[in-house]
Amino acid sequence: MQIWTGAGGLARLRSKPEAHANIYRRYVDDARRAEDMGFDGYGAAEHHFMYDGFCPMPLQALCAAAAVTSRIKLVTAAMILPLYEPLEAGEAAATADQLSGGRVVLGLGMGYRPLEFAGLATEKKTRAERLVEGIECLNLMTSQETFSYAGKHYRYDDARLPIRPAQQPIPAWYCGGTSNAAARRSGTAGLPYWLASSSLERTEEMVEQYRTFGAQAGHPAERLRVAAFKDVCLGDTIEEARAARALMLDSFYEEHILGYGYLVDDRGQHVYNPPKGDPMYVRFVDSIFAGTPEMLVEELERYQGLGMEAVYLATFQPEIVAERVLPALRAGVAA
Amino acid sequence: MRLGLSWDVQDPTEGWSALLEEARYADAIGVESAWVGEVRSGSRGCPVPAGVLTALAATTTSIQLRIAGRTLPLGHPVRVAEQIAVLDLFSAGRAGVCFSSGSDDRERMRGLITFVRACWSDDEIAYADAHVRFPDSDTTTTGLTSADPDAPWLPQWERGAPVPQLLSVTPKPFGTHVPLGIDVVDEEGVAWAAESDVSPFVGADVPADVAVELLHAFGDRRRKARRQPGGVEVILERRIALGEAGGEDPRALAGNADHVVRALRRIKAAARVTHLVWRRTSAQIGNKRDLRTFLSDVHLPLQG
Numbered sequence: 001m002q003i004w005t006g007a008g009g010l011a012r013l014r015s016k017p018e019a020h021a022n023i024y025r026r027y028v029d030d031a032r033r034a035e036d037m038g039f040d041g042y043g044a045a046e047h048h049f050m051y052d053g054f055c056p057m058p059l060q061a062l063c064a065a066a067a068v069t070s071r072i073k074l075v076t077a078a079m080i081l082p083l084y085e086p087l088e089a090g091e092a093a094a095t096a097d098q099l100s101g102g103r104v105v106l107g108l109g110m111g112y113r114p115l116e117f118a119g120l121a122t123e124k125k126t127r128a129e130r131l132v133e134g135i136e137c138l139n140l141m142t143s144q145e146t147f148s149y150a151g152k153h154y155r156y157d158d159a160r161l162p163i164r165p166a167q168q169p170i171p172a173w174y175c176g177g178t179s180n181a182a183a184r185r186s187g188t189a190g191l192p193y194w195l196a197s198s199s200l201e202r203t204e205e206m207v208e209q210y211r212t213f214g215a216q217a218g219h220p221a222e223r224l225r226v227a228a229f230k231d232v233c234l235g236d237t238i239e240e241a242r243a244a245r246a247l248m249l250d251s252f253y254e255e256h257i258l259g260y261g262y263l264v265d266d267r268g269q270h271v272y273n274p275p276k277g278d279p280m281y282v283r284f285v286d287s288i289f290a291g292t293p294e295m296l297v298e299e300l301e302r303y304q305g306l307g308m309e310a311v312y313l314a315t316f317q318p319e320i321v322a323e324r325v326l327p328a329l330r331a332g333v334a335a
Numbered sequence: 336m337r338l339g340l341s342w343d344v345q346d347p348t349e350g351w352s353a354l355l356e357e358a359r360y361a362d363a364i365g366v367e368s369a370w371v372g373e374v375r376s377g378s379r380g381c382p383v384p385a386g387v388l389t390a391l392a393a394t395t396t397s398i399q400l401r402i403a404g405r406t407l408p409l410g411h412p413v414r415v416a417e418q419i420a421v422l423d424l425f426s427a428g429r430a431g432v433c434f435s436s437g438s439d440d441r442e443r444m445r446g447l448i449t450f451v452r453a454c455w456s457d458d459e460i461a462y463a464d465a466h467v468r469f470p471d472s473d474t475t476t477t478g479l480t481s482a483d484p485d486a487p488w489l490p491q492w493e494r495g496a497p498v499p500q501l502l503s504v505t506p507k508p509f510g511t512h513v514p515l516g517i518d519v520v521d522e523e524g525v526a527w528a529a530e531s532d533v534s535p536f537v538g539a540d541v542p543a544d545v546a547v548e549l550l551h552a553f554g555d556r557r558r559k560a561r562r563q564p565g566g567v568e569v570i571l572e573r574r575i576a577l578g579e580a581g582g583e584d585p586r587a588l589a590g591n592a593d594h595v596v597r598a599l600r601r602i603k604a605a606a607r608v609t610h611l612v613w614r615r616t617s618a619q620i621g622n623k624r625d626l627r628t629f630l631s632d633v634h635l636p637l638q639g
Contacts, residue, residue: 010506021509024424028393048417051491053506056417063386064425067355067393088410095386098351115491118498120411121471145378162380259492272495 001303002310003326004075005034005318006043008252010055015251020053024064030318031065035072037322041105042069043077043312048116059092059104066100074100077229077312078109078175078194082127083120086137086154087161094142094165102166107194107312108135109175112270113260126153128181132189135172143169173227178206179264187213192225197314198287200302203228207306225309231288232296232315241290248316249285257284293324300329336603338634339368339612341403341539341572342620346379351387353620358391360623361398364630368399370572370612373406373435385418392426401431403536403572404518408440412447413469416454416504423508431514433536433570436524445527446478448515453479454504455513461501470502516570519549529556534568539614542585543602546571550606571602572612577629592632599637 007027012020027044034042042065044058055061062074074096081089097104110131111117117124133151140147141156142165149156173194176182186193187210195206207226214224233248235241254276257263261270263280274281289299303311313321340361344350358369371387374380381387388400400422407415415432423430434448443464450462450469459482461475462468468475482501516534519525520541528535535553537546550569557567576589588595602608619625 020506021424021427024421025427028425048413048505049502050505051503055421055506056414057421060383060386060389060418060421061425063389064393067390085410088414091382092386095381095383099386099390114496114498115470115502118470118472119413119502119504121468160378162375162378162382164378255492259494261496270496273493 001300001308001329002040002073003300003321003329004041004043004073004077004310004312005039005315005321006041006045006075006077006312008314008316009045009047009050009052010061011050011052011252013052013251015247027061028064028068031072032068034318035069037318038326039072039318039322041073041075041310041312043075043107045077046080046083047113048083049119057092059096062096062104063099066096066103069103070101072103073105074103075105075312076107078107080111080116081108081134081138082110082130083116083122084134086134087141087156087159089134090138090141090161091163093138093170094161094163097142097165097167097170098163100166104165104167104170106138106170106172107175108138108172112262115260128185129153131174131176132185132191135174135191136189138172139169142167175229177264178202179268180206180209181268182206183209184213186210187219187224188217190214190217190219190223192223192227192309194227194312195229197229197231199283200299202287203303204306226307227310227312228303228308229312229314230299230303232313232317232321233288233290234293234296234315234317234320235290236292238291241292244317245285245288245290248288253288257281293320294328296321296325297328297332300325301332304329336608336634336637337367337568337610338630339370339399339401339610340366341370341372341612341614343614343617344381344620345617350617350620354387355391355394357615357620357626358398359394361626362391362395364627366398366626366630368401368431368610368612369395370401370403370433372403374404375406385422388430389422389425392422392429395426398429399431399514400426400429401433401514403433404435404538405432407434407444407447407451408466412450412467413454413504416451419451419513420455420504420506420508423510423513424506426509428508428510430508430510431516433516433518433534436518436520441523441527445531448517448531448533450479452515455508456511457481458503459501460503470498470500472498472500474500514568516568519553521549522552525549525553526556528567529553529562530560532562532566534570534610536570537572539572539574539612540586543573543588544585547602547606550608554607568610569606569608570610570612571606571608572614574614574616575629577625577633592628595633596636599633603637 044061047054174186174191233244371384461480519535574587
C-alpha cells in the first residue's frame with residue numbers, strides 16, 4: 001500500500017499568517033522532503049475564489065514539485081474535474097506528466113461549492129454525471145492518439161490532445177466522498193474509487209458497497225481498485241493528538257467544512273453553517289484520526305487489509321509519520 | 336536592453352529537458368527572461384506553457400518567466416488570471432505574459448485583458464461580455480463591476496449557498512504589476528497597445544523592416560499620448576545565427592559578433608527596443624558557448 005501526503009491547498013492558515021510566496025516556496029521544499037522521507041506520493045488540491053488564497057491550479061503546482069523530485073508520484077488530491085472542459089484538463093495533466101517523466105496520478109472530485117461553479121460558469125447540478133464522463137474522456141484522450149466520445153454532456157469526434165502524456169493512460173481516480181451514491185456511481189462505471197476521509201467502519205462499508213455495485217455491473221475484481229484520504233493528527237498521547245486536531249480544525253477546517261456546503265444531510269441536501277454540535281459536523285470531527293503513531297500503524301494495517309492501493313494522509317505532521325509510522329508499516333508488510 | 340530566450344521545441348519528449356536545462360543555464364549566466372510559447376498544432380505541442388515555466392520557477396532564481404502567444408479567448412479568462420498568478424507566486428514575482436492577437440474579435444480580447452488585470456488587482460468584481468459572465472448570474476451586467484461600499488457584507492464562509500454577485504479571484508500575483516504584452520502585427524494593434532499600457536511584442540517571423548516600423552510607430556504613439564517611458568517594454572524576438580554568414584532571410588540576424596552588434600544597434604535605435612528575445616533553433620539549444628559569446632560580445636557592448 002502506498003502512502004501519499006501533501007500540502008493543504010497552499011492556503012494562508014488562520015493560525016499562521018505568512019507571505020503567500022513563502023507558502024509556495026515551502027510547498028516545493030516539502031515535495032523534495034516528502035520524497036526524501038519515503039512517502040510514495042505528494043499532492044495538491046483545488047479550490048477557487050477562496051479568501052485564504054487556496055491554490056486553484058493543482059496540476060501547475062505539481063509541475064513545480066516535478067522539477068525538484070525524481071521518484072515520488074504527483075497526485076491531484078483532488079482536482080475538481082467538472083470545472084474543466086475535459087480536453088483542457090487533459091492538456092494540463094499531460095503537461096505535468098511529461099515534465100515529471102510519467103509520475104502524475106489524477107484524483108478527480110466533483111466539487112460542491114456553489115461559488116466555484118458560478119465563477120467558472122459550469123452547471124453544478126450535472127457535476128456527478130460530468131465527473132464520470134470526464135474521467136472516461138481523460139482515459140481515452142491520454143491512451144489514444146485520437147479519440148471519439150459521445151456522452152450526455154461531452155462529445156468529441158476524432159479529437160486529440162496537443163501533447164501526448166508520458167503515461168498512456170494517466171491513472172485517474174474517482175474521488176467521491178463516502179456517500180452511497182458515490183460508491184454506486186464509481187462501482188457501476190468501473191472507475192477506481194478514492195474514498196473521502198472517514199471512520200474505518202464507514203470506509204469498510206463503502207468499499208463493500210463499491211465492490212458489490214462494480215460486480216453487478218460486470219466489472220472484474222481487479223478493476224475495482226480503492227484508495228482513501230485520511231485526515232491524521234498525531235501525538236505521544238491521545239490528549240496531545242486531540243490538541244493537534246483542535247488546532248487543525250481551528251486554523252483551517254472549521255469554516256471550510258461548515259461554511260461551503262461540504263456536509264450533506266440524510267436527504268442529500270448540502271448544509272451551510274450548522275452549529276458545531278450538529279451530529280454531521282461531530283461525525284466529521286470524529287473521522288479525523290487523532291492518536292499515537294502506533295495507533296495509526298494499526299489503523300493503516302486495517303486499510304491495507306481492505307485492499308487499499310494507497311492512503312493519502314492529510315497531516316501537518318509528515319515528519320512524525322515518516323519517522324514512526326512508515327517504517328513500522330513497511331516492516332509489518334515485510335513480515 | 337534586456338535579453339531573453341525563446342525556443343523552437345517541436346517534441347516535448349525530446350525537447351523539453353534540453354529547454355529546461357538551457358533555461359537554468361541562462362538563469363545562472365544572467366539572461367533576463369525565458370519565453371515559452373503556446374503551441375496547439377499536432378500532438379507534440381505545448382498547450383500549457385505556464386506548466387513548463389512553473390517547473391522552471393522551482394529551479395531558477397532570477398530569470399523572468401514569460402508565457403508567449405497565450406490565446407486569451409480560449410477557455411475561461413479567470414483560469415488564465417489564476418494560472419499566471421500561481422506562476423508569479425512560485426517564482427516570487429518573475430511571471431509575465433504576452434497574449435496572442437490571433438482572435439477575430441479584437442474588441443473582446445481587449446475587454447478580457449482589462450478583466451484579467453482586474454482579477455489580479457481588485458477584490459470582489461463581476462464581468463460580462465457576449466461570451467462570458469463572471470459570476471454566471473442573471474444579475475451580472477456587461478463590462479467590469481466593482482463592489483458597492485454600501486452593500487451589505489458578510490465574510491465569505493458565512494454567506495451560505497446563494498451565489499454572490501461579486502467574486503474575488505485568488506490568490507493574487509506576488510508582483511503588483513505583472514508584465515503584460517500583446518503580439519502586434521498592424522497599426523491598429525500598435526495604437527491600442529500604446530494607449531492601454533500594454534507592451535508590444537513582435538515575433539521572430541515578422542521581417543526586420545516591418546518589425547522596426549511597428550515598434551517605431553508604437554514609440555510615436557506613446558510620445559504623442561504623453562505616456563511616460565518605462566511603463567511598458569518594447570519587445571522584439573529574433574532568430575540569431577552568431578558566427579554564421581548572413582543569409583537571405585530578412586527575419587534573422589546572422590554574422591560575426593561585430594556585425595550582429597551593429598545590426599542590433601540600428602534596430603534598437605530605430606525601434607527603441609527595450610527587450611530582445613533570441614529565438615533559439617532546435618540546433619542551437621544546448622550550445623552554451625554560443626550563449627556566453629553573445630552575452631559578452633554582443634549584449635554587453637549594446638548596454639552602453
